[in-house]
Amino acid sequence: MTILLTGAAGYIGSHTAVALAEAGYDVAIVDDFSNSSPEAVRRCEALTGKKMPLYEADVADKAAMARIFAETKPAAVIHFAGHKAVGESVAKPLKYYRNNLDTTLSLLECMADAGCKRFIFSSSATVYGAKAAVPYTEESETGGCTNPYGWTKFMIEQIAGGVAKADPAMSVVLLRYFNPVGAHPSGRIGENPSGIPNNLMPYITQVAVGRLPHLNVFGDDYDTPDGTGVRDYIHVVDLAAGHVKALEYALSHTGTEVFNLGTGHGVSVLELVHAFEAATGVKVPYVIAPRRPGDLASVYADCSKAKRVLGWKAEKTVQDMCADSWRWQSNNPNGY
Ligand code: NAD
């Protein structure tokens, strides 16, 4: 059974490709390499010993996608492709609305044309916006997003839900990721941000490897135990396992279902820095800097629904996240 993964040359998709191949599925990938390298897919093939047909195409290109559907005949689609930099989305909103919405609309139309009824989408905790109280459950209020990137996720959730409502044979699974970090324990695949990282863990590893002089800790006066921001970091290998469970669910259900994928535990910026130092023995110099606009004090998930319905829960520790991120970064100081 073939599963078509869009954007799986990227960080989360590549780890999911490995998990799906290991679970016995055939994986086909479409990516335009706007934020990734085909080398990631070659490494996924080497790790699993399985071929993963790789198509270079823009997912918004319906003609190209129709050919890919005809060739791969997927039983389900997992849609990772999209732009994801929050700050850039504020500066270039049209780039984000155009790419994230167009890819999804084209994909859903191609799925309808091909009779493919199973759709799993990479949504984000960012859809909870600033209004809901932690821990977020799937019933917490969404919307009120603070940036165009978040709105694209919110809108795509509505679009995919509407498609499932109109077609009773359709299954849509919306996965709201919290803060994915870590890398495959082999150190062969991992997160490969272009330019200066926006996110905390790749920033820490780049300071540790000497590419950046120090970490800026964005605020130490939040209403949290040590004053620094608290997030729900989830190991990308656990997240990938969550996709395998979500796929099994999509293959055997119809309608729309939403799942939070996190650990359910909040970790502060300084806790993560100290955990990284303890796990790797490498110092991470930091300075306290002003708050980053738009940041919330504390974001973490209630993941009980994923456990109850999918039989999934995160297994890996913060130490695993740090050790695996570091193995990837130190083995691949310049990425792929
Ligand atoms: P990533 O940038 O590493 O992967 C996305 C991939 O999509 C890249 O390989 C990129 O080249 C590809 N892509 C983008 N536009 C495309 C297009 N038009 N056609 C074909 N390919 C295209 O990002 P990631 O961290 O692996 O994230 C995967 C998904 O998960 C994204 O949708 C992202 O918004 C979502 N997400 C990520 C996080 C996170 O913190 N990493 C959190 C929540 C949700």
Ligand code: WQD
């Ligand atoms: C984590 C914590 C920062 C960098 C973002 C998106 C979200 C989702 C995941 C896609 C915060 C602090 C960070 C630094 C710091 N992505 N920090 N110094 O903002 O929780 O979530 O990625 O869907 O939508 O918004 O993640 O890793 O940027 O920040 O002190 O150099 O680390 O203030 O408290 P965030 P992050």
